Amino acid sequence: MRRLRAWFVRLGGLFKKERSDRAFAAEMDSHLQMHIDDNLRSGMTADEARRHALIKLGGITQTKEIYGERRGIPAVETLLQDLRFAVRMLLKNPGFTVVAVLILALGIGANTAMFSVVRAVLLKPLAYSNPDRIVTLASFWKANSGKGQVSAPDYHDWHDQSSAFEEMAYYGAWDTAVTAGTATGATAEYAHAAQIGPEFFRVFGVTPFVGREFSAEEAKRGGPGAALISYAYAARHFGDEANALGKRVQMAGKTLDIVGAMPAGFRFPENTDIWYPTNTIVPDTESRSAHNYRVIARLRDGVRLEQAQAQMAAIGARLEEKYPDSNKGKSVAVTQLRDEMVNEFRLTLYVMLVAVGVVLLIACANLANMLLAKAVARTREMAIRTAVGAGRGRIVRQLVTESILLALIAGAAGLALAFWGCRTLVALAPGDVPRLAEAGIDGDVLLFTLGISMVASLLFGLAPALQVLRVDLNSALKQSVQRTGVGSMADRMRQALVVAEIALSVILVAGAGLLIKSFVALQNVELGFRSERVLVVGTSVPASDLESARRATRFYKQLLAEVRAFPGVLDAGATMEPPGHTASDGSYWIDQLPTALNVSAPHAVFSVVSPGTFATLGIPQQQGRDFNDGDTYDAPFTAVINEALARQAFPNQDPIGHSIFCGLDSMNGMKIVGIVGNVRQEGPAKEPSPEIYMPYEQHPQPAIALSILVRTSMPPGTISPAVRDKIHALSVDVPVKFTTMEALNSEGVAAPRFRTLLLGIFAALAVGLALAGVYGVMSYVVGQRSNEIGLRMALGASQSDVLRLVLRQTLLLAGAGIVIGLAGAAAVTQFLTSILFGVKATDPAIYAAVVALLVLTALGASYVPARRAMRVDPMVALRYE
Amino acid sequence: MAEKTDVWQGTLALMVLKTLETLGPLHGYGIARRIEQTSGDLLSVNYGTLYPALLKLEQEGYIDSEWGQSDNHRKAKYYRLTRAGRKQLAKEAQEWDQATAILARFLTPSEDRS
Numbered sequence: 003m004r005r006l007r008a009w010f011v012r013l014g015g016l017f018k019k020e021r022s023d024r025a026f027a028a029e030m031d032s033h034l035q036m037h038i039d040d041n042l043r044s045g046m047t048a049d050e051a052r053r054h055a056l057i058k059l060g061g062i063t064q065t066k067e068i069y070g071e072r073r074g075i076p077a078v079e080t081l082l083q084d085l086r087f088a089v090r091m092l093l094k095n096p097g098f099t100v101v102a103v104l105i106l107a108l109g110i111g112a113n114t115a116m117f118s119v120v121r122a123v124l125l126k127p128l129a130y131s132n133p134d135r136i137v138t139l140a141s142f143w144k145a146n147s148g149k150g151q152v153s154a155p156d157y158h159d160w161h162d163q164s165s166a167f168e169e170m171a172y173y174g175a176w177d178t179a180v181t182a183g184t185a186t187g188a189t190a191e192y193a194h195a196a197q198i199g200p201e202f203f204r205v206f207g208v209t210p211f212v213g214r215e216f217s218a219e220e221a222k223r224g225g226p227g228a229a230l231i232s233y234a235y236a237a238r239h240f241g242d243e244a245n246a247l248g249k250r251v252q253m254a255g256k257t258l259d260i261v262g263a264m265p266a267g268f269r270f271p272e273n274t275d276i277w278y279p280t281n282t283i284v285p286d287t288e289s290r291s292a293h294n295y296r297v298i299a300r301l302r303d304g305v306r307l308e309q310a311q312a313q314m315a316a317i318g319a320r321l322e323e324k325y326p327d328s329n330k331g332k333s334v335a336v337t338q339l340r341d342e343m344v345n346e347f348r349l350t351l352y353v354m355l356v357a358v359g360v361v362l363l364i365a366c367a368n369l370a371n372m373l374l375a376k377a378v379a380r381t382r383e384m385a386i387r388t389a390v391g392a393g394r395g396r397i398v399r400q401l402v403t404e405s406i407l408l409a410l411i412a413g414a415a416g417l418a419l420a421f422w423g424c425r426t427l428v429a430l431a432p433g434d435v436p437r438l439a440e441a442g443i444d445g446d447v448l449l450f451t452l453g454i455s456m457v458a459s460l461l462f463g464l465a466p467a468l469q470v471l472r473v474d475l476n477s478a479l480k481q482s483v484q485r486t487g488v489g490s491m492a493d494r495m496r497q498a499l500v501v502a503e504i505a506l507s508v509i510l511v512a513g514a515g516l517l518i519k520s521f522v523a524l525q526n527v528e529l530g531f532r533s534e535r536v537l538v539v540g541t542s543v544p545a546s547d548l549e550s551a552r553r554a555t556r557f558y559k560q561l562l563a564e565v566r567a568f569p570g571v572l573d574a575g576a577t578m579e580p581p582g583h584t585a586s587d588g589s590y591w592i593d594q595l596p597t598a599l600n601v602s603a604p605h606a607v608f609s610v611v612s613p614g615t616f617a618t619l620g621i622p623q624q625q626g627r628d629f630n631d632g633d634t635y636d637a638p639f640t641a642v643i644n645e646a647l648a649r650q651a652f653p654n655q656d657p658i659g660h661s662i663f664c665g666l667d668s669m670n671g672m673k674i675v676g677i678v679g680n681v682r683q684e685g686p687a688k689e690p691s692p693e694i695y696m697p698y699e700q701h702p703q704p705a706i707a708l709s710i711l712v713r714t715s716m717p718p719g720t721i722s723p724a725v726r727d728k729i730h731a732l733s734v735d736v737p738v739k740f741t742t743m744e745a746l747n748s749e750g751v752a753a754p755r756f757r758t759l760l761l762g763i764f765a766a767l768a769v770g771l772a773l774a775g776v777y778g779v780m781s782y783v784v785g786q787r788s789n790e791i792g793l794r795m796a797l798g799a800s801q802s803d804v805l806r807l808v809l810r811q812t813l814l815l816a817g818a819g820i821v822i823g824l825a826g827a828a829a830v831t832q833f834l835t836s837i838l839f840g841v842k843a844t845d846p847a848i849y850a851a852v853v854a855l856l857v858l859t860a861l862g863a864s865y866v867p868a869r870r871a872m873r874v875d876p877m878v879a880l881r882y883e
Numbered sequence: 884m885a886e887k888t889d890v891w892q893g894t895l896a897l898m899v900l901k902t903l904e905t906l907g908p909l910h911g912y913g914i915a916r917r918i919e920q921t922s923g924d925l926l927s928v929n930y931g932t933l934y935p936a937l938l939k940l941e942q943e944g945y946i947d948s949e950w951g952q953s954d955n956h957r958k959a960k961y962y963r964l965t966r967a968g969r970k971q972l973a974k975e976a977q978e979w980d981q982a983t984a985i986l987a988r989f990l991t992p993s994e995d996r997s
Contacts, residue, residue: 008942025960026934029911032959033930036912039955060931072935072942 012073026069034059080396084403091404092411098376099408102369105774106412106458108767109365111419114443114451116358118424119431120351121450122441124344129267131207132300137307138342139170139297139314142335149335151293153328154286156321157199160297160334163317166310170299171199172280175271179542179737181252182239189730192542192737193235195253195276197284202277205300206270212243213262216279220261227282229258233266235275251276252735255546256283271296283546290328291588291665298339311336343436349837350757357513357764360506362458364771367499367506370462371778373405374499377466378492398467405463406456413455417443420451430759432752465495493786496779501819503775504860507768508823508852509830514765515848516831516841517758523840524751527686530679531581532620533743537718538580539725540739542707551702552635557733558698558708562612564728570716575615576698576708580743582750584683585609586704590664590694592651595671606647606692607683608666610705613697616642616678618711619743626658626676633697640697641672645680647692664694667703672696685750687839711743718742757837769859772819776863780812784867788874796876808868809861816860820853827852895928895936897979900972903946903964910959911937937962945971 034055041051059065092099127133139160140149152160157172164170175196181188200221203209210230220228229251233243240246243263250257258278269275280286287294301310311334318333344351377384384397421443428438469492543554558576566574579585589603596603613629615621624645633640641662648657661671672694680690698705714721722740729738748755784791791804831843841848902917903909909917914937915928940946945968953959964972 005943007944008939011942028958029934029960032910032953032957033912035957036910036953036955036959039957040916058930060929065931065934068931068935069938072938 013078022073026066030059030065080399081403084400085407087400088404088407092407095376098372102372102408103412103415105365105368105771106409107415107419109362110413110416110451110455110458111423112358112764112767113362113454114416114420114447115423115427116355117450118420118443118447119427119438119441120355121446123435123437124348124351126437126440128340133340134338135301135303136205136339137299137301137310138337138339139299140335140337141293142318142333144331144333149337152295152297153290153293154288154295155290156329156332157295157297159321160314160317163320164310164313166302166305166313167299168302169201169204170297171202171205172295172297173198173202173271174280174295175274177540177542177739178253178276179544179735180276181735182235182249184250184252184257187734189734190252190544190737192540192739193275194273195278196271196274197280197282198277199280202298205298206268208265208268210262211265213247213260216261221279221282223281224285225279225282227256227258227278228261230262230264230277231260232264232269232275234269236263253278253544254283255544255550258283290325307336307338346753347435349833350753353513353834353837354757354760354764357510357761360510361764361767361771362454363461364503364506364768364775366458366461367503368771368775368778369408369458370465371496371499371775373462373466374469374492374496375778375782377401377469401467402459402463405459405466409455409459412458413451416455417448417451420447427760431756433749465499469495493783496782497815500772500775500779500815501822503772504816504819504856505823505826507765507772508820508856509827510761510765510768511855512824512827512848512852513831513834514758514761515852516834516838516843516845517754517761519841519845519848520838521751521754521758524686524754527682529581529686529747530621530681530690533747535714535716535718536618536743537712537714537721537725538741538743538746539710539712539722539729540707540741541710541729541736543733544735545703545706548703551706554706555635555699555702557736558612558705558710561710561729561732562614565710565712565725566614568721568724570714570721571712572715573614573618573713575618575711576612577615577711578610578704578708580709580711580746581619581681581683582685582746586666587691588665590647590651590662590692592662593660595663595669604650604692606664606694608664609693609695610666610698610701610708611695612708615711618713619681621681622679624677624679626674628676629695629697634699635702637700639670639672639700640675642676642678642695643674644678644690644693644695646690647694648677650692662694666696667701754837754839769855772856773859773863776812776815776860777866779815780808780864780867781870783811784808784871788871791871791874792876792878795874801872804871804874805868808864808871812860812864813857816857820856823856824849824853895932896940897972897975899933899936899940899962900945900964900968901976903962904969904972908949908951908961908963910953910961912959914962940968944968
């Protein structure tokens with residue numbers, strides 16, 4: 003404690019230095035006088051008395067020195083002195099300082115912004131209690147190592163037979179038509195509603211913020227059900243959560259009491275607004291082949307993920323044996339919830355983080371070069387300071403202080419950039435990146451910024467510091483800078499730095515080139531349908547049984563007829579899911595059903611559409627006919643297949659007239675009446691799959707929620723108000739949401755667009771910095787060699803000889819950088835393979851383009867220095883010599 | 884005349900505190916002279932090292948200082964023991980006693996050893 007107190011006093015001592023200097027002098031003075039008085043009293047002469055006193059006191063200056071050191075903190079004093087000097091140096095060269103800070107701030111800012119995104123999405127623990135104990139369980143298909151949803155009976159077996167989990171719950175969530183309250187005339191809206199198993203909330207360790215959970219009576223099989231709502235939904239529809247208690251919501255043709263509201267942060271899964279118990283208002287599907295649910299669980303304390311996985315695999319194997327028809331080849335995959343959520347974005351984000359780190363490295367190399375030039379120019383200053391007694395360590399410390407100060411200023415500026423950059427990143431990123439909204443600047447991000455600023459200062463401060471350590475005092479004092487050995491040593495270092503910059507740029511540009519080529523390939527894929535001027539209207543009709551489902555069909559029939567009659571409407575249709583996603587898929591059989599349904603039968607995508615859908619989307623009718631008004635529920639069942647299915651199931655045969663079976667909602671045989679062209683159902687990156695189209699009137703239950711497709715002669719958005727009015731005129735219970743086919747397509751490639759754009763920006767930054775680096779070095783080289791150049795010209799060298807001289811040196815640097823960079827790129831771009839489409843990581847065209855770009859950049863950067871070299875006046879150079 | 888020894892490292896502070904306890908408030912010169920006299924002129928205090936030691940004690944809060952008048956009307960800085968200083972003195976004196984006692988046992992020839 004006493005020590006601490008002393009430190010504080012000493013810290014204070016840093017500030018009132020002059021006053022205490024005077025006080026000490028006075029104290030010494032009084033000491034001397036008293037000693038002299040004593041000496042006089044003992045009989046010495048005045049001179050003797052004074053001499054003795056002085057000798058006894060010892061060297062006053064030395065005492066003062068020791069006293070001074072004890073009074074303040076010497077290290078801090080030196081630091082303050084260094085800082086003052088550093089500030090003066092930076093202010094003396096405002097141009098240099100501004101450029102250096104800008105370059106570095108760009109690097110630090112980009113890194114900070116990227117880090118804040120990576121942290122929010124990948125690193126921050128989920129906001130549930132013990133989030134790393136929460137896992138997802140999924141069906142694992144051994145044939146293609148794919149994970150998928152879970153059937154209700156499978157879930158119940160998993161739940162009852164496993165012991166590795168404290169809680170396990172199945173759930174499903176959809177955008178559903180919901181009417182808040184029971185007022186007559188209230189319109190339904192889309193809300194994300196989740197049906198949840200009994201242990202669902204316990205998995206997350208959450209309880210309702212107000213109200214209570216479902217009672218056993220409400221949650222029992224076939225029970226009346228009840229609703230818990232999100233904090234946001236309560237605020238939007240009922241004013242506040244307390245006010246919502248006892249109110250009701252209508253969905254799926256039922257009315258549910260609101261028994262509670264969840265806390266504000268809890269929206270799982272996705273952005274859920276309403277939770278209700280499974281197997282109450284919507285009965286569970288009872289087939290082991292109907293994979294309609296997702297499963298979430300909390301690991302029991304002390305159970306590791308691998309142990310849980312092993313136990314579930316054993317259970318999966320037992321089920322395979324017991325139910326071969328439905329479970330053959332199906333196992334269980336246990337995954338951490340967070341890994342599951344961010345899975346597809348992990349690689350993209352890490353690639354971006356590395357890329358942005360490389361940009362910072364290049365920025366540091368650039369800065370190191372600038373500081374090196376300054377250090378060389380200051381060689382004499384350093385030499386003089388050494389000569390008058392400054393230790394090398396002291397001088398290096400001075401340089402390091404300057405670097406750190408520069409890095410800290412740049413870090414502060416970078417932080418401002420990151421604020422803006424972070425918002426831009428969030429805006430550019432695909433909409434479905436989980437937790438992206440949480441990205442922002444907070445304590446951890448600040449620490450990160452401080453950290454990389456310090457690392458950066460070390461990286462670029464090292465070069466000039468090393469340089470100083472090698473200065474030979476004598477030669478530096480005697481000679482001018484240009485001719486010292488120091489100059490050439492620093493030259494080599496500068497050139498190495500530029501080579502490194504070029505090499506790193508090559509890697510970034512190669513990566514960006516591959517992504518751009520891949521993105522262009524993605525854009526040029528023939529999707530199989532026309533998306534221009536197609537309005538997509540999401541609708542959902544509340545229905546719970548066949549009767550109400552058939553009412554929904556009649557609603558759609560009338561709606562389509564009326565929309566087709568709108569002015570400006572060219573065509574209209576309806577489908578369960580517009581191209582880009584699939585609603586359902588499964589096995590199919592031709593001509594007759596086998597006695598035992600084998601799941602190993604070929605798979606197809608199932609689609610339910612209205613007549614006119616193919617024409618609306620411009621999907622070519624290749625054979626047979628489209629559906630028509632004759633394909634009603636009571637008529638013989640019909641189907642249209644796509645080209646892929648025709649090729650797969652009917653090689654060298656005419657499929658028309660054959661029947662086809664699939665388990666969408668019934669096992670009725672359907673007569674194939676037509677063949678249409680392939681559509682890329684899962685977006686441009688995936689080959690088209692076989693597909694069975696079925697008419698909506700014959701499959702009323704899957705067809706209660708359809709997307710209406712409207713092809714218009716004007717911009718599709720202009721017609722949406724009329725469509726909304728028409729739908730609400732027909733039924734207030736049907737919610738609507740609008741988008742366009744083009745917007746959906748663009749959403750489908752949002753992730754590749756995001757990473758292409760970002761890597762493109764980083765590569766451009768890298769090339770820009772490399773350009774500056776080459777320019778700096780070549781200008782310096784030309785300046786340094788101007789005497790030599792002048793001499794050569796005086797001896798008869800032509801301007802083109804001089805040009806060649808400069809260009810050769812540039813190309814030497816660029817060539818070295820490019821070779822190293824290509825080797826690096828070949829190694830690094832391997833990691834991109836899984837996100838590339840239609841282009842290999844070793845695409846020669848890309849690498850050729852990269853080489854060309856970098857060579858041109860280097861030549862461009864040396865243009866101005868080369869011009870300067872050509873204009874060297876031989877006479878001036880000679881006279882100078 | 885016996886050769887004078889320099890004050891041992893670490894003991895100066897203790898001597899200063901003891902001197903102030905015995906004599907009450909005193910200036911630096913007085914403290915130095917008193918230490919020399921007490922040691923029977925066997926110790927020589929380097930006056931220069933005394934002042935940093937005084938500063939350290941003051942920073943640690945064991946002593947206070949105040950400008951005042953000396954006996955022959957000279958302006959001088961007087962040092963005074965604080966309450967914490969008194970406690971510290973007692974503690975250090977006891978430790979010192981203990982240390983010397985232990986050392987003495989080592990140095991006096993023991994009877995049970997042959």
